[in-house]
Amino acid sequence: MSHALIVDDDTDSAQMMAALIAAEHFTVATAHNLRDARRQMALQQPDIVLLDLQLPDGSGMDLFDDPQLIAHSEVVLITGHASLETSVQALRLGAADYLTKPVNMKQLRGILSRVMRPSVLKDELASLNAEWQKSGHFGHLWGRSPAMQRIYEQIARVAGTAVSVFITGESGTGKEVVAQTVHDLSRRRKHPFLAVNCGAISPNLIESEIFGHEKGSFTGADRMHQGFFERAHGGTLFLDEITEMPLELQVKLLRVLETGTFMRVGSTTPIETDVRVIAATNRTPEQAVSSGKLREDLYYRLNVFPIALPPLRERSTDVPLLADHFLAAVCERENARKRFTPAALDKLTAYRWPGNVRELRNVVQRAFVMAEGDQITDEWLPSDPPSAEAPAGAAAAPTGRDGSITIRLGTSMAEAERQLILATLRHYNQHKERTAAVLGVSLKTLYNRLKEYAAEEKGDGEATEPSGSTEGS
Incomplete structure (x- = not known):
């Protein structure tokens, strides 16, 4: 049975949480100051520590000064209000999540359902790093270039936390793949990962798709519909092309991020949601803000942990690895065996890939179809047009x-x-x-x-x- 420690100087609040947590089949201990907390942790190492930041003998943050003390415990901060500062503080301290007072039972249950010792995540990341060094494969991503190593480090750092992630990069660089990898390495992995392209849904339907609607709320609404936020409860919601979301809907999204509640279209009843949001755009975010495509307050709320993906032309050393990976997938699907010639790999590496990894995957599939034998030559591979770039000095x-x-x-x-x-x-x-x-x-x-x-x-x-x-x- 998992063990929880509640560190809160409010006796009534601590007892109430203890009763709620015990009902979720945890053993529970309470401490009302830092001294008692250290003593309790020495007696029995908790799987989860619910830590109030305001304590009589110091700040709850002081527990982080002793890494060995909390090395095997998941820490959840307790704060008076949720804010961007709280998210940043939780990330900086290494906390897995945070709760706001008064504690919401639904949110608490969600956190308890995701309890995972930091040592488990650490072992998984060590295994992934070993696999990456061996095969160039990290989660759903492929690459050995320094640029991708930096991406792997960022994913490893943020995956185990609850903070929002904002992914930027050109179309086709793999933003959804990064989001999926973050989810799969997080404590939410057993819950849904849903992706929605905000630029691919009609502005008239996007609110209903994201928040759902009640029966009869508009013409054609012949039944109640659960939106993405409702279906992704407990998991991760990936909002691609966030700058294409209508501004009036961006206001409602900001409210969900700040309050954890939303309402279906046609309803006045708030619904609580426990969803981690990962957003992405192929625009420059600051440019989108200045041009009125993205609300500045929403941008800063989403941009807690930015990840900037490099275009494929800036990591050309990864092209042969990616090409072989895509070819192996096609060969397995088609029950065939083909390989690239050295000249073909050289040509693929030299190409600038304006469509990035997505274009490379399509090129590999087309080359597989066109190759008559078991070797894929450079005959059907793309070349940069002479006018793709202006000549130097022109x-x-x-x-x-x-x-x-x-x-x-x-x-x-x-x-x-x-x-x-x-x-x-x-x-x-x-x-x-x-x-x-x-x-x-x-x-x-x-x-x-x-x-x-x-x-x-x-x-x-x-x-x-x-x-x-x-x-x-």
Whole structure:
């Protein structure tokens, strides 16, 4: 039976929590100051310590001064209010989670259901590090480059905590894979991991999809619907392309993060939720804030622990490893055996991969299909077009034939992005898929931007649906 220690100078509060925890089949001890807490931990090592920060003989943080004392205990901070500062403090101290007073039973049960000794997580991370050094494989991620080593270190540091994670990176770099790895290494791993692309859901439906709706709340709502927050209870909710979420819904998301409650569309009854949110965007977050696409208060609430994924061109040494991994998966699925020639791997490594890891996976699958024998040569592999980059030293000119454009100093970030997108679209003859790949954004994001520009120009169709546009690969 697991053992819990409650460190709280409020006797009534400590006794109430002790009764609640005992009902969850834990043995429970209480301490009302730091001295008693140290004595109790010496008598019996607790699996979980619920630690009030305000104690008569010092701060609860003083227990962290003795790492050996809490090395085998999961620590949950008890605070008067939840805030961004609380999240940062919990992460900095190494606490697994935090509770707010008065303690919510549903939230407490969730924490108790996820109790896991730090030594267990430490052993798992040691095993993952050994596997990474052997095969280049860390969780769902592949790579040995220094850039990926840094990502692994960040994931290992944040996975065992409850803080929010904000992942940035170009389209196709693997943001959802990172989120899944964080979830799988967390204490929430036995609960759902749900992913929602905020840019792929109609603005008219996204609130219902995320928060759910009651029967009859709008035309077509013929039954009650549970949203992502409700279905992900106890687990992790990954919000991709968060900057595409309507601003009015961002306000409601912020309230959920701050209060832990939400309401279905058409309801006035608050529903409690225990969900860890991981958000992601392929935009520059600060640019999204300045252009009005992301609320500044929501950004700071989500950006407790940022992870910036490198584009594949900045870790080209990982390309052969990734290519072999994707090829092995295809071979297993198709019950075949093929391999890349050295020349093919060299060509893959030299390519700049505007579509990043997603493009590499697609290229490997196509090369597998086109290769007639058991060897995949460089015949069907992509090459960078001569005009993909302006030649070194070339003079900048607006939409010049060398593929460069001129943007005046003082131009806003939003306008600079607009000029770049439209110029790139013209450069690639209105080929939207190629434009999106070169810019490092999803096709959905490109369509959203073009739709915005069309609205701004009051129906100028050239920005949205140019005649003769090509959407095939």
